[in-house]
Amino acid sequence: MRSRLLGVVSLVGALLVAAPAPAQPTVKIGLIMTYSGQFADAATQMDNGLKLYVKQHSDTVAGKKLEFIRRDTGGIAPDVAKRLAQELVVRDRVDILSGWMATPNTLAGADVSAEARKFMPVMNGAGTLIPTKSPYIARVSFTLPQSAGALGTWAVTKGGFKKAYTMVSDFSPGHEAEQEFQRAFKEAGGEIIGSVRFPVANPDFSAFVQRAKDVNPEAIFIFVPGGVQPAALGKAFHERGVDPKKTKILGSGEVTTEQALKSMGDAGIGIITAWHYDYNINSPLNHAFVKAYREAYGRNPDFFSVGGYDGMHLIYEALKKTGGKTDAEALIAAARDMAWESPRGPMSVDPETRDVVQTIYIRRVEKVAGELVNVVIDKVENVRDPVKARMKK
Amino acid sequence: MARVALRAVSGPHGYLQAQSRWRWPEVAFWIATPLPFLIFPTYLQLASQIAITALFAVSLDLILGYAGIVSLGHAAFFGLGAYAAGLLSKFWWGEPLSGLALAAALAGLVGYAASFVIARFRHLALIMITLGIGLLLAEAANSASWLTGGADGLQGVRIRPLFDRFPFDLWGRTAYTYSLVVLFLTFLVARRLIHSPFGLSLRGIRENAVRMPALGAPSRAYIRKVYTIAAVMAGLAGALLAQTTSTVSLEVLSFQRSADVLVILILGGAGRLYGGILGAIIYMVARDQFSGINPQYWYFWIGLLLIAVVMFLPNGLLGGLTRLASWWRAHLLVMPPS
């Protein structure tokens, strides 16, 4: 009895507080990201990507005006992320919960999406199990096993490497990338001759690089979180005198982002990475995207930006399909078998797992016109997340 | 509570009675705590997390404000409580109250063990050792990712509804009621402790650690006892967060959380028991509002707030309020005939 009474009382309270119904119907979209703290730059890029899409496609979809409410978790803080999601649902009455930087925050938000039945397009959070946490999640970013697995297979079949050593940061994304690369590499006939995990918090890499060098493998697979570590790792390889011709360095795209290459300098030349996006991808759609992005924000887009851009595309198309209806069942049904041409290339949402299916590009760092860029040397099309694919069998 | 400098109006017993009697501002505050149900019905989740942080700050105040132990690693016990409650609900059964008790007991146990080290050091060495313990525990939780889920946080936390009737829902009604009741009961214990002979001995240790042995007091034993009690309370707060949000991540053990609760306590005013509560309310509401207004640079305004409080209200907000109250009492109230 008591909770029902409280329910009624608070409803009255809420009505007093809520503003009178606006003239034109709106779709309220809550954006939960890490605007401040360690991952602030990633959030800035993702926000720029989605703002660009809205600017290019006007902020009205299927007769409804889009209204954005931005909330900051201040870094990795699942309890804050969950509370913000609950407040967006309860207080701001949002229709869609989007954004979602970093796996722990995304997992916390998934519970709210499931309980409150809100459509949840994920623009970054890369943990493989995220889509299974709520039936209303559709992901447009990536999963680490997607690129690590593709790279593992390519390294043996096309790269010609027989022995590899893996070095990853000792936290869950690192473990996922390591296991998937090792599985794919062995399945393709390669041999893992050693592996090490270094502490997540700003380690100094020279000791680990020295260990790897002493084993002198043909290839070393590395995974580090974005930010300062890729450059430090690249320099450590260069300082330790790891000869890029003899020992090839393989890694996920985060290792050779534009910033990482700038501070790495020539130490980055020859690094081979597998990733789903780079601002140098040679397609008319990408060139237009990069040009518009540079004009609007004065810097090049990265995989966070394209995550935001495609996330908005998914929301726009889903709303068009449901004619502006915002209930989660309709939106997820519309989103789950969508396929479209994105600046990153052809991509689609896997109907069963609601996870992203996309092309993974194999790239090598080369100096082109005095600038270090990731030159695409191969690509693997229609790559699904291998972990969930295996779970299906 | 304002230090009551009553002239010899009512003899020694009256004086001591007055010290520990409930003053009307205190009663008014606790009566007002259920108000968010009416006037801020959509802020109950935030209110619940403020109550949890207040409980955490009160536990720090016991050792910092009353026994003079500055800890930069108090989140160790908060995190222990959170992980214990989370793991209990995952592997055993998710009944909240028993989970809360067990989690607090575990935190208390570890606190008791750590207290033997804590009691032997003082000043900067003590602060750095508490920092070390906190960082070691955080590192352990990350490397034991098979148990704790590592950086992704603990998955599979299933908290059953309170008394099997009140689920921890989106609205946060159960969460706020639950956190508030636990805060109030723990606060009563802390308040009773402060006004007990043991509380007096703690204040003695803080005021003059050299004199205490000369009175026959085993200071180290008292520091160990209060550190264990504080660890239990911090474990309670951690368990509450895990149960009301069913999320537990490495962040509950982080240096950031230890630093935040220290800032909150100093902001409110250490050594006044309500300092932690007031500090938690002001800090978290300010952070929520500022980060709502401009998500990217809200740190700037929180920083200014801290600087302003230190420069203009030396011993915290509560210190300022007490001075204001005593100024107001001295000027406006007619003094009782002494």
Added chain:
Amino acid sequence: MIGSFAGVLFDGFAYGMLLFLLSVGLSVTLGMMNFVNLAHCSFAMLGGYVTVTLMDRAGWPFFATLPVAFLAAAAASVVLERALFRRLYRASDLDQCLLTIGIVFVSVAGAAYVYGTLQQPVQLPDYLRTAVTLGGLRFPVYRLFLIGAALVITVVLVAALEYTRFGARVRAAVDNQRMARGLGIDVDGVFAVTFALGSGLAGLGGALAIEMVGLDPAFAFTYLIYVIIVVSVGGLASIGGSFVAATLIGISDMAGKYYIPQLGAFLIYLVMVGLLMWRPAGLFGRR
């Protein structure tokens, strides 16, 4: 195997020197002046950003920017010291802690606002990025430079504080303000200069650290822990103590990660707690 042991020793020592460069200023402000200056790394960040700006926007050579980084951080500290810190010299260390944490928050938000949140790349001249091989061992030039810089600063600082009149006046003023005033020492002036010296060293440390550990607005937070560890283990007010502590911590951190990687992250904290339990006042601490 010996080759790599020497390599680990050298890298550890170089990493230690980086930690020393970042924390030596704090052993002046926290150590000698007993002022809990948690904003120390904000001055380091300021120095870093000055260097990056001069190199990227004004095209200055790396070495030319270092003195400017020192002076900029020192100047900023004089302003803050006169306006804020001076009033809190006799306040409780908790209030000093709250004030300086507030300044860290403001500096983090300010840096994010002005420079944006992205990593600041720095283009060092090529000769600093290669390595020199001596007796079959590779010694990266930049690490040699760091070690050299740390040694020079230690010698200059210890000499200035121990053997000059200025040093005597600083130590006197810091030890007993009233007595120093009695001797006619302009204590306020000395405090401002000492604080500027400490913060300037932080600025220089920040500038030198970019190549190794990068620079972003969160710098003021992430390195605060390591800096306090070095100063507390080394012993307050002891420049030599900080040097030895930084070396010990750097080498044990490096050796731990090389020989027992799974224990890697724990080692630095275990070493700290162990050293403090053995010498609570720090290796060379007096107080």
Added chain:
Amino acid sequence: MAATVLSTRGLRKSFGSLVVASDINFTLPQGVRYALIGPNGAGKTTLINLMTGMLRPDAGQIFLGEDDVTSLAPAERVKRGLARTFQINTLFPHLSALEAVTLAVCERRGHAGNWWRRLPTHRDAVDEAYGILSSLTLGDDGYRPTRELAYGQQRLLEIALALATRPRVLLLDEPAAGVPRGESATLFSVISRLSRDITVLFIEHDMNIVFRFASRIIVMVGGRVLVEGTPEEIAAEPRVREVYLGNTRHA
């Protein structure tokens, strides 16, 4: 002869080459008022620090009654009845005098550990504390924080705190230090009114106070006990006059 309350045998202590106590043997019978005199640096305060356990002796033993307390922690010695005051006030600035003495009384009664009963419920402890304060004329000022008390009152509070531990032996380290001449007489009259079963040893420089209040006097010089005796014997003792008139140089 009354039972010995406190005795030392062969007590030795040196800081490096500086010998601050060498071969000190003395016994304090119960109830006697002892004065400990000697020039500055004679080792008087060091002796008290040795007996209370603040300093560990290099050699020798200390006995409280029959039991050897040489290696006992300071707090334990207090529990067995050895209390002291400090030359420089070591009090609780923000606690009121009543709170401070109540703390000491609760400690002695073993209540200090309980954290669940409110202080005012320990009525007997509060009464005892108020009694001690009143006996030392501090009754009315027991409510203001100690740092607001006059210096002389703080010296009395030092004694009140020591009395609260119900000592068998009370060591007063210059109780009247810094107290104006007029007030020190009243201070000592309060001390002399203490009950007969407490042995008191006080360090004092003012000879008229010493000769008025002490029933026996110990003279220390250079870390050694020069002579012990009644006030009359000490007055007539030539070596004491030399030490005070200073015609022979002592190390």
